[in-house]
Amino acid sequence: xxxxxxxxxxxxxxxxxxxxxxxxxxxxxxxxxxxxxxxxxxxxxxxxxxxxxxxxxxxxxxxxxxxxxxxxxxxxxxxxxxxxxxxxxxxxxxxxxxxxxxxxxxxxxxxxxxxxxxxxxxxxxxxxxxxxxxxxxxxxx
Amino acid sequence: xxxxxxxxxxxxxxxxxxxxxxxxxxxxxxxxxxxxxxxxxxxxxxxxxxxxxxxxxxxxxxxxxxxxxxxxxxxxxxxxxxxxxxxxxxxxxxxxxxxxxxxxxxxxxxxxxxxxxxxxxxxxxxxxxxxxxxxxxxxxxxxxxxxxxxxxxxxxxxxxxxxxxxxxxxxxxxxxxxxxxxxxxx
Numbered sequence: 305x306x307x308x309x310x311x312x313x314x315x316x317x318x319x320x321x322x323x324x325x326x327x328x329x330x331x332x333x334x335x336x337x338x339x340x341x342x343x344x345x346x347x348x349x350x351x352x353x354x355x356x357x358x359x360x361x362x363x364x365x366x367x368x369x370x371x372x373x374x375x376x377x378x379x380x381x382x383x384x385x386x387x388x389x390x391x392x393x394x395x396x397x398x399x400x401x402x403x404x405x406x407x408x409x410x411x412x413x414x415x416x417x418x419x420x421x422x423x424x425x426x427x428x429x430x431x432x433x434x435x436x437x438x439x440x441x442x443x444x445x
Numbered sequence: 446x447x448x449x450x451x452x453x454x455x456x457x458x459x460x461x462x463x464x465x466x467x468x469x470x471x472x473x474x475x476x477x478x479x480x481x482x483x484x485x486x487x488x489x490x491x492x493x494x495x496x497x498x499x500x501x502x503x504x505x506x507x508x509x510x511x512x513x514x515x516x517x518x519x520x521x522x523x524x525x526x527x528x529x530x531x532x533x534x535x536x537x538x539x540x541x542x543x544x545x546x547x548x549x550x551x552x553x554x555x556x557x558x559x560x561x562x563x564x565x566x567x568x569x570x571x572x573x574x575x576x577x578x579x580x581x582x583x584x585x586x587x588x589x590x591x592x593x594x595x596x597x598x599x600x601x602x603x604x605x606x607x608x609x610x611x612x613x614x615x616x617x618x619x620x621x622x623x624x625x626x627x628x629x630x631x
Contacts (some may be wrong), residue, residue: 333579333581336582337582339465348465349466351460352462352465353462355461356461384460387460387462387557387578388460388463390464390579391460391462391466391578429496
């Protein structure tokens with residue numbers, strides 16, 4: 305019983321993540337690469353993404369707080385952040401990165417990095433809950 | 446050697462996430478993979494330590510080309526990111542194409558940026574394919590013809606002693622070249 309409920313929950317959460325635009329097809333690609341020989345692939349790569357993003361966010365904030373702002377470096381970090389979020393299918397985060405990068409290219413860092421951070425935080429929370437539920441569903445006998 | 450030897454792909458990308466992704470994509474396609482994080486590490490892996498490679502190889506070039514070159518390091522294809530600090534994927538492509546030992550290894554470039562001039566330049570300078578990131582399984586499936594071509598070429602080299610001829614023959618279907626509609630010829 306429990307297992308079915310969990311599975312339904314997983315399915316519904318997953319659907320919602322796609323419907324609401326948090327994830328795109330690239331995430332499906334990750335799921336397709338997960339199999340019996342690599343049963344934790346999605347979780348592993350998402351974890352790498354969290355770690356990578358934490359590092360990048362720190363670097364970006366540091367860059368934004370320095371005076372004068374090194375826009376070249378900033379663009380480089382944003383390029384990396386956009387790249388990794390795109391690689392895991394984090395659609396909204398990728399879009400926010402693109403938008404913020406345009407501000408940076410205009411050397412106008414007024415564009416809020418906070419928005420990128422916020423979108424990332426939302427995604428991270430949702431993914432953590434989702435993947436935890438997936439884990440529970442697979443563990444329930 | 447009748448049985449399927451696994452193809453060995455050297456993947457180059459400074460992004461850890463992308464490296465993990467490309468590695469999984471390649472392994473799923475039954476390729477053996479070595480993933481490195483820079484162009485210089487790639488050259489190191491190939492045994493190309495830069496400057497005097499050609500001079501060093503001169504004395505042993507007979508044995509290298511007579512023997513199976515690929516078994517020296519066993520790399521059948523190189524797939525590399527374009528944007529990397531230090532040596533870009535393009536720089537790496539050039540170095541490989543300038544190397545007498547490795548110029549025949551197919552090179553594929555990946556990039557998150559869709560810049561036609563960049564893409565054209567890579568293709569003109571010898572890249573077999575250019576993939577836009579994020580890379581998918583359907584992209585990796587396009588690698589096989591280039592790898593198979595390597596086998597045919599090797600067989601030709603072993604039977605003749607000619608160096609390979611121009612490489613334009615096999616086009617990937619996605620290349621934008623005008624195709625004649627054969628139905629028109631009636």
